[in-house]
Amino acid sequence: MSSATVAAAVLPNRRLAGTSPRSRAWGRFKRHRLAMFGSGVILVLVFAVIFGPMILPFDPLHIDLRHRFAPPPGNGHLFGTDQLGRDLLVRLLMAGRISLTIGFMAMVVSTLIGTSVGVTAGYYGGLVGTVLMRIVDAVLCFPSVFLLLALAAFIKPSILTITLIIAATGWMEVARVVQAQIKALRHRDFILAAEMLGASGRYVMTRELLPNAAGPIIVAATLTVARAILAEAYVSFLGYGIQAPTASWGNMLNNAQQYLNSAPWLAIFPGLMITLAVTSFNFIGDGLRDALDARMDLT
Amino acid sequence: MSIMALTPPPIPRDGPLLRVDRLRQWFSSGGFMSPRLTVRAVEDVTFEIGRGEILGLVGESGSGKSTLGRAVLRVTDLTDGRVVFDGQDVSTLSKRQLRPLRARMQMIFQDPFASLNPRMTVGQIVGAPLRIQNPGISRSEVEARVGDALRTVGLADSHAERYPHEFSGGQRQRIGIARAFVLAPDFLVADEPVSALDVSIQAQVVNLLMEIKRKLDLTILFISHDLAVVGHVCDRVAVMYLGRIVEIADTRTLFRNPRHPYTEALFSAVPVADPSRRRQRILLKGDLPSPLAPPSGCAFRTRCRYAIPACAEAVPPLAHIGGGHQKACIRDDLALQPAC
Ligand SMILES: Nc1ncnc2c1ncn2[C@@H]1O[C@H](COP(=O)(O)OP(=O)(O)OP(=O)(O)O)[C@@H](O)[C@H]1O
Ligand code: SF4
Ligand SMILES: [Mg+2]
Numbered sequence: 001m002s003s004a005t006v007a008a009a010v011l012p013n014r015r016l017a018g019t020s021p022r023s024r025a026w027g028r029f030k031r032h033r034l035a036m037f038g039s040g041v042i043l044v045l046v047f048a049v050i051f052g053p054m055i056l057p058f059d060p061l062h063i064d065l066r067h068r069f070a071p072p073p074g075n076g077h078l079f080g081t082d083q084l085g086r087d088l089l090v091r092l093l094m095a096g097r098i099s100l101t102i103g104f105m106a107m108v109v110s111t112l113i114g115t116s117v118g119v120t121a122g123y124y125g126g127l128v129g130t131v132l133m134r135i136v137d138a139v140l141c142f143p144s145v146f147l148l149l150a151l152a153a154f155i156k157p158s159i160l161t162i163t164l165i166i167a168a169t170g171w172m173e174v175a176r177v178v179q180a181q182i183k184a185l186r187h188r189d190f191i192l193a194a195e196m197l198g199a200s201g202r203y204v205m206t207r208e209l210l211p212n213a214a215g216p217i218i219v220a221a222t223l224t225v226a227r228a229i230l231a232e233a234y235v236s237f238l239g240y241g242i243q244a245p246t247a248s249w250g251n252m253l254n255n256a257q258q259y260l261n262s263a264p265w266l267a268i269f270p271g272l273m274i275t276l277a278v279t280s281f282n283f284i285g286d287g288l289r290d291a292l293d294a295r296m297d298l299t
Numbered sequence: 300m301s302i303m304a305l306t307p308p309p310i311p312r313d314g315p316l317l318r319v320d321r322l323r324q325w326f327s328s329g330g331f332m333s334p335r336l337t338v339r340a341v342e343d344v345t346f347e348i349g350r351g352e353i354l355g356l357v358g359e360s361g362s363g364k365s366t367l368g369r370a371v372l373r374v375t376d377l378t379d380g381r382v383v384f385d386g387q388d389v390s391t392l393s394k395r396q397l398r399p400l401r402a403r404m405q406m407i408f409q410d411p412f413a414s415l416n417p418r419m420t421v422g423q424i425v426g427a428p429l430r431i432q433n434p435g436i437s438r439s440e441v442e443a444r445v446g447d448a449l450r451t452v453g454l455a456d457s458h459a460e461r462y463p464h465e466f467s468g469g470q471r472q473r474i475g476i477a478r479a480f481v482l483a484p485d486f487l488v489a490d491e492p493v494s495a496l497d498v499s500i501q502a503q504v505v506n507l508l509m510e511i512k513r514k515l516d517l518t519i520l521f522i523s524h525d526l527a528v529v530g531h532v533c534d535r536v537a538v539m540y541l542g543r544i545v546e547i548a549d550t551r552t553l554f555r556n557p558r559h560p561y562t563e564a565l566f567s568a569v570p571v572a573d574p575s576r577r578r579q580r581i582l583l584k585g586d587l588p589s590p591l592a593p594p595s596g597c598a599f600r601t602r603c604r605y606a607i608p609a610c611a612e613a614v615p616p617l618a619h620i621g622g623g624h625q626k627a628c629i630r631d632d633l634a635l636q637p638a639c
Contacts, residue, residue, distance in 0.1 A: 189414035192374060193478065196406050197431045198398035211418040 025215075028291040035287020038280035045277060049096040058087035060094045061245060072265050080265050082255070092269055095247035099232055100277070102163050102248070106228035109167035111221045114174025119213070121175070122182025123205050133179060136172045144169045148231060152240035162241050166231045174220045181213040215292030219285055226281035233274050249274050314386060315347040316486055316518045317371060322380035324363075324370045338590050340366040342542040344380070345617065348486075353512070353519045355533030355550070357526060357565065361587050363542040364522045368488040371520065372404055373397055384486070402432045405479040407508075409491040411471035415463040422459030425449065425477045432482060448477040452507060469500040473507065480511055487512075488520045493528065505532060526566065526638065530554055535623075538562045541598040542590055544617060548624040554638040558626040560603045566638035597628070605633055 029035060053060065057076075063084045072080035072088070079088040121132035139147075151165045185191065186209070194208050229249075235241035236250025244251060249270045256266035324341035340363045348354045356364050369375055371382050373389055381390045389400065405428075408414035415424055425448055426441045446456040452473040463471055472492065479487060492508065493501040505528060512519060523529050529536055530550055537547040538561060546559035557563050564583050584602050588594055594601050596611040603610070609629060617627045 189408040189410060190416040192369075193406070193408065193414055193475075194427065194431070196372060196374060196401060196404075197428045198394070198401035199427075199431045203431065208416055208419075212416070214418075 025291045029287050032287035034283040038283030041280040049093050052093040056090045058090045060090045091247050095249050098248040102232045103225045103229040105163045106166040107225045110171035114171035115178050118175040118178025119205050122179040136175050140172045152235050166228045177216045177220045181216050219289045222285035226278045229277050316350045317348040318383040320381040323378040325378040339542050351516050353533045355529035355536035356522045358539035362539045368490050402482045403484050404486045405484040407479050407489040407492045411468050414475050428482045448481040452477045486518045490522045546626045557635050559628045560605050561599050563635040
C-alpha cells in the first residue's frame with residue numbers, strides 16, 4: 001500500500017456523480033486536437049468512399065482515350081485523368097473502399113488474434129505464457145515486409161487473402177500490449193476476489209480482465225489500421241497485392257511510377273490519400289492513448 | 300428481505316469449523332538456469348477456529364499472515380498439511396470441487412482500491428458472487444439481494460449504478476464487505492480490513508463487521524497488526540513469526556500473561572495512553588530474517604533478548620501450557636511484561 005493510496009483513501013467522498021470511465025475518457029479525447037482532426041478526416045474519407053462514386057458522373061472503369069492525362073482540374077475531372085482517360089477522383093474513391101476495407105478487416109483479425117494470445121499468455125503465465133510470448137517475439141523478429149512479400153508471393157492475391165496476410169504479420173503488437181496489461185492486473189485483489197468465488201478462468205479472463213485491457217486494445221487496434229493500410233499499399237505497390245483493374249491506393253501508386261515526370265498527379269493523389277489516412281489513424285491512436293490511459297482510472 | 304432471511308438454517312455440527320494441521324505453504328522461484336529459492340512463507344502451522352469464534356492473527360509484516368489466510372481458503376495449492384473445513388478435508392480438492400464450498404467462505408481485503416474492479420459498477424461487483432455461484436439466477440433477484448446487501452453495509456440501493464472510483468476508501472471497504480456477505484457465508488478471512496482506512500472511520504467499519512458477524516453467526520480469521528483492534532474484537536489470538544505460530548491463547552490470557560518473548564516485544568511496541576503505567580519498550584533488534592534462510596532452532600533467537608545457546612538446537616514445538624494456551628519457547632522461567 002503506497003502512501004498515495006493511503007492519502008486517497010482518507011479523502012472525503014470524491015463524488016463525480018454519473019461519470020463512468022467511458023464518459024471521462026471521451027472528455028479527455030475531445031481535448032486532443034490532432035485526434036479530433038484525424039477523426040474528422042476519417043469520417044469524411046469513409047463517407048466520400050461510400051457515397052462519392054454514386055454521386056460522381058464517372059465510371060471508374062470507363063476508358064476515354066481522348067481525354068488521357070488530363071491534368072487537374074480539367075474537363076470536369078477534378079483530380080484529372082489517368083493514362084486511359086479514367087477519372088482519377090472516382091478511381092481514388094473506389095481504391096479507398098478497397099484500402100480502407102482491408103485496413104479495417106486486417107485490424108479486426110489481428111486484434112482478435114493478438115487479444116486472445118495476449119490474454120491467455122498474461123492470465124496463465126508460467127510455461128504457457130512464456131511459450132506464447134516467445135512465439136510472438138519470433139514472429140516479430142522476422143522482418144514483417146519480408147514476411148508479407150514471402151506470403152504474398154505464394155498466395156493468390158484477393159481482398160481476403162491480402163487481409164489475412166496483413167493480419168498475420170500485424171497481431172504481435174496487440175498481443176504484447178494485452179499480455180503486459182493482463183499480467184499487471186492478474187494478481188490484483190479483485191481478481192483474487194473473483195477466484196475466491198469459484199469463477200472459471202474464462203469468466204476471469206473475459207469479464208474481469210478484458211474490460212480493464214480495453215483501453216490498450218483500442219489504441220493498438222487503431223494503430224493497427226494505420227499499419228495495415230500502409231502494408232496494403234506496400235504490397236500492392238510492389239505488385240503482389242490487389243491486381244488491376246481493381247484499384248487500391250497502392251497499385252495506383254505502382255501504376256503512376258512510369259508517368260512521374262509527365263503526369264505527377266497520378267502519384268501525388270494516391271500518395272496523399274495514404275498519408276492522410278495513415279496519419280489520421282495515428283493521431284486518433286495517440287488521442288485514444290491519452291484518453292484511455294489506464295492509470296487514470298485504475299487508481 | 301433482510302440479510303437474515305438469506306442465511307440457511309444452521310446445521311448443528313460438532314467440532315471446530317476450521318482445522319488446520321501442520322500446514323506448509325512454500326513459494327519457489329528460479330529453476331532452470333538460476334538457483335532454486337524457496338520461501339517458506341507458512342511453516343508447520345496447526346490451529347483450530349471454533350464455530351462463531353473470531354481468531355486474531357498478528358505478527359510483523361512478512362510473517363506470513365496473508366499467505367496463511369489465503370492458504371486456508373485454498374486460493375493456493377498447499378505445499379503440505381491439511382485444512383479441514385466443517386469436517387471436510389479441502390486440502391487437495393480441485394478448483395471445480397471447491398466451487399460449491401466457495402459460497403461458504405469469503406474474504407475481505409486490505410486495499411479497498413485494488414480489491415474492486417474499476418470497470419464494473421458496484422451493482423455488478425456485489426452481484427458477481429450471486430451470478431458466479433448460481434448461473435441461472437434472475438436479474439431481479441440479483442438486484443434485490445444486491446440492494447439488501449448495500450443497505451446492510453450502510454449504502455443506498457442507488458449506489459449500485461456507480462463505479463468504485465466515486466467512493467471514499469471507507470465506502471469502498473463497505474462495498475467489499477457487501478460482496479463478502481451477499482452469499483451469507485459461514486467463514487470469513489478479514490485480511491487487515493481496516494488498516495488502509497483513516498483512523499476516524501476504522502471503528503465504524505469494525506463495528507459494521509461485528510454487527511454482521513452477529514447476524515450471520517460468522518466465524519472469522521481476523522488478520523491485523525493493530526493490537527488494540529485485535530484485543531477489542533477477537534476471542535482468541537495467534538501470534539505469527541516467520542511463518543510459524545509462536546503463541547496462541549484466548550485474548551485476555553494473551554494480553555495479561557504473554558508467554559513468548561516475541562509476543563512481549565509486540566505488546567511493548569504499542570503506545571500506552573496512561574503515562575503512569577508506562578512500560579519498558581522492548582525494541583526488536585534488526586529486521587525480520589529472510590524467510591529464504593530462517594535461523595536454525597528457534598527462528599526468533601536472532602532478536603530474542605532471552606536467547607540461550609540451547610535455543611539454536613531445535614525448533615521449539617508449540618506446546619500446551621494449560622487453559623488452551625500454547626507457546627513455542629523453550630524457556631519457562633521468564634517473567635514477561637503484560638500488555639495491560
Ligand atoms: N506468491 C508469492 N511468491 C513468493 N513469495 C511470496 C508470495 N506470497 C508471499 N510471499 C512471501 O511470503 C512471506 C510472507 O508474506 P505475507 O504477505 O503472507 O506476509 P504478511 O504477514 O501478510 O505481511 P503484511 O503484514 O506485509 O501483509 C513474505 O516473505 C513474502 O515475500
Ligand atoms: S526459544 Fe529461546 S530464542 Fe526462542 S523465544 Fe524462547 S528464549 Fe527466545
Ligand atoms: Mg498481508
